[in-house]
Every structure is written in structure tokens, then in C-alpha cells.
Amino acid sequence: MTELSRARIRGLMGEVMANQGKVLPDDDAAELREIGFRSLDFSELALRVEDETEEELNFDAPGLRRIATVGDVLDFLAELQRQ
Amino acid sequence: MSDLATRVRPVPPSTVVLVSGGSRGLGLAIVTDLLDAGLKVAAFARTVTPELAKLADAHPERTHVGPVDVTDLAAAQAFVRAAEDRLGPLDGLVNNAAVGQDSLHVHTAAADLARIIETNLTAPLQLTRLAVRRMLAQGRRGRIVNVTSICAQRGFPGLVAYSATKGGMDAATRSLARELGGRMLVNAVAPGFFASEMSAVLGQTQLDQIVRRTPTGQLTEPAEVLPVVRMLLCDQTNINGQVIVVDGAASI
Numbered sequence: 001m002t003e004l005s006r007a008r009i010r011g012l013m014g015e016v017m018a019n020q021g022k023v024l025p026d027d028d029a030a031e032l033r034e035i036g037f038r039s040l041d042f043s044e045l046a047l048r049v050e051d052e053t054e055e056e057l058n059f060d061a062p063g064l065r066r067i068a069t070v071g072d073v074l075d076f077l078a079e080l081q082r083q
Numbered sequence: 084m085s086d087l088a089t090r091v092r093p094v095p096p097s098t099v100v101l102v103s104g105g106s107r108g109l110g111l112a113i114v115t116d117l118l119d120a121g122l123k124v125a126a127f128a129r130t131v132t133p134e135l136a137k138l139a140d141a142h143p144e145r146t147h148v149g150p151v152d153v154t155d156l157a158a159a160q161a162f163v164r165a166a167e168d169r170l171g172p173l174d175g176l177v178n179n180a181a182v183g184q185d186s187l188h189v190h191t192a193a194a195d196l197a198r199i200i201e202t203n204l205t206a207p208l209q210l211t212r213l214a215v216r217r218m219l220a221q222g223r224r225g226r227i228v229n230v231t232s233i234c235a236q237r238g239f240p241g242l243v244a245y246s247a248t249k250g251g252m253d254a255a256t257r258s259l260a261r262e263l264g265g266r267m268l269v270n271a272v273a274p275g276f277f278a279s280e281m282s283a284v285l286g287q288t289q290l291d292q293i294v295r296r297t298p299t300g301q302l303t304e305p306a307e308v309l310p311v312v313r314m315l316l317c318d319q320t321n322i323n324g325q326v327i328v329v330d331g332a333a334s335i
């Protein structure tokens with residue numbers, strides 16, 4: 001399976017936000033709540049990653065609850081691809 | 084006519100009850116409560132916990148326990164036979180075994196979806212069929228209690244497949260009560276969230292939110308569900324085909 005780089009995932013995250021007229025800040029520490037990246041946006045991003053890797057990424061909700069920043073999103077999806 | 088006579092004769096209290104998922108949580112509490120009330124109880128789960136084994140040791144003549152996966156119909160069948168040999172004919176069933184869920188529908192693996200439906204919907208329907216066949220074949224009358232959930236009636240993210248199975252069991256409860264024409268009482272108990280291994284996945288924020296939205300200001304305790312299960316199995320009421328919600332009015 002092709003594994004997407006963190007930078008590529010960041011690019012896709014930017015696209016998800018741009019679709020909603022929002023901008024993804026460069027700072028990995030930016031809080032999702034402040035930038036308006038909600039849990040369904042996370043789902044959309046995960047599905048876009050799936051589309052590119054052609055591999056389903058399934059996960060439980062508790063892991064998601066720990067995600068608070070842009071960096072957390074990128075780490076979570078990068079890690080998930082490796083599982 | 085005998086049919087009419089059967090109809091007006093109330094269904095007697097259960098005396099020998101099969102409890103699925105009796106190893107921990109609400110199931111273990113139900114087993115304990117029914118034994119305390121003097122009933123005979125057969126209980127299984129995939130693993131017999133020390134707590135369940137201890138109960139069986141304390142009441143060897145009134146208890147039959149064993150490791151059974153509820154999705155394994157042949158194993159369930161063998162367990163029921165062995166339980167009846169030991170305790171006498173079954174006249175009560177509590178469908179309590181279930182698996183939880185905590186994943187958004189789009190991110191739930193297809194295999195997990197199938198497992199939730201098999202454990203929480205197909206298996207209890209099979210177990211019910213098995214129990215009803217045994218009771219009917221011997222002209223016995225009995226009572227069935229399905230443990231469902233408030234999730235069958237209200238929406239909760241992360242619980243889509245689980246909710247579907249519980250809604251399915253609520254619906255089956257009504258149709259089975261009609262189908263069995265008063266020879267058996269079939270009801271469901273739908274608890275709100277309570278602390279257990281199943282609900283341990285809920286975050287503190289979610290628990291706080293549920294408590295905030297509950298007029299009684301507390302999560303449901305398993306001990307608060309027990310009297311309802313016991314009533315449905317043992318008391319003479321005309322309650323049949325109902326889903327009784329025990330959730331402190333969180334859902335109204």
C-alpha cells in the first residue's frame with residue numbers, strides 16, 4: 001500500500017478546509033476548535049487519505065477524542081496508515 | 084375452548100432462567116439478584132469470570148454456568164440442554180449478552196459491523212427461538228426479557244450499528260409478544276448509560292453531558308434495572324410486548 005507522507009496529509013487537510021472557505025494555518029500547534037476543523041471534517045480527511053492509498057482506515061472514536069491540534073490530526077493519520 | 088382457557092390463565096412466574104452474558108456488568112447483577120430471589124439460573128458468557136464461578140459455587144444446586152459464545156448456536160443449544168438436565172425445564176430467558184461500539188459508522192470496519200449485528204441481534208433471536216421451541220414443545224409457558232438500550236430510541240454518534248441491533252430487538256419484542264399469543268410474556272428493558280466495561284469507552288465529557296441532560300442528575304445504576312427485570316420475570320402483571328426505559332428521563 002502507498003503510505004501518504006505527513007506533508008501530503010497536510011495538503012489534503014488544507015483542501016478539506018479550503019472547501020469550506022477556511023484556511024489551514026502553518027502552525028502544527030493550532031487548535032482544531034479555533035480553526036473550525038470538526039469531527040466530520042476529520043472523517044472527510046480520513047476518507048480522502050483512504051482514496052489515495054486505496055486502503056480502508058478504520059478506528060474507534062476514543063482515539064479521536066485525544067485529537068486537539070493540527071499536529072495531532074497528522075500524527076494520528078500517519079500512525080493509522082502504519083497499523 | 085382450551086385456547087381461551089390458556090389465554091385467561093396468567094403466565095406463571097419464571098423459576099428457571101437462562102441469562103446470556105452473565106459474567107460481569109448488568110448480566111452478573113441479574114444472575115445474583117435472581118439467585119437471591121430463590122430462582123434457578125443458568126448463565127453463560129465467553130469467559131466465566133471468578134465472580135460468576137463464585138456464585139455457582141455458592142449455589143451449586145440452583146446454578147449452571149459455562150463458557151459459551153452466544154453466536155455459536157450449537158454451543159448454546161448444548162448449554163441449554165445441560166442446564167435443563169441439571170436445573171429442570173427452562174421457563175425464563177434474559178437476553179443480556181451484547182457487544183458495544185464506539186466508532187463512527189464510516190470508520191467502522193465491515194467485519195466489526197457484522198460482528199455487532201451477529202452478537203446483538205442474530206444471536207439473541209436464535210437463542211430466543213431455541214428457548215421458545217423448548218417451552219412450546221413441552222406445553223410450558225414462560226417469560227422473556229430482552230435487555231436493549233436507550234440507543235434504540237435516541238440517536239448517539241458512534242453507536243450506529245449497536246443502536247440498530249437494539250432497535251431490532253425492541254421491534255422483535257413487540258412482534259414476538261403478539262406471535263406467542265399470551266403463552267409467554269415478552270418484554271424489553273432499555274437502560275440509559277451505566278458504568279460497565281461496555282460504557283468504559285465513553286469519555287468524561289460525554290458522561291458529564293449525559294448526567295447534565297438527565298433530570299434525576301445521575302447515570303442509571305445496574306441495581307436500578309434489577310427490580311424491573313425481576314418484575315417482568317416474576318410478578319404477575321399484564322405487561323407484554325413493552326419496552327421499559329430506565330434512564331432517569333434522560334431521553335424524554
Ligand SMILES: NC(=O)c1ccc[n+]([C@@H]2O[C@H](COP(=O)([O-])OP(=O)(O)OC[C@H]3O[C@@H](n4cnc5c(N)ncnc54)[C@H](OP(=O)(O)O)[C@@H]3O)[C@@H](O)[C@H]2O)c1
Binds near residue numbers: 105127128179232
Ligand atoms: N453499559 C451501558 O451503558 C448500557 C446501557 C444500555 C444498555 N446496555 C445493555 O446492557 C447489557 C449488559 O451490558 P453491560 O454494560 O453489562 O456490558 P458488559 O459489562 O460488557 O457485559 C457484557 C456481557 O455479555 C457477554 N458477552 C459479550 N459478547 C458475548 C458473546 N459473543 N457470547 C457470550 N457472551 C457475550 C460478556 O462476557 P464475555 O465478554 O466473556 O463473553 C459479558 O458477560 C447489554 O445488552 C448492553 O447492550 C448497556
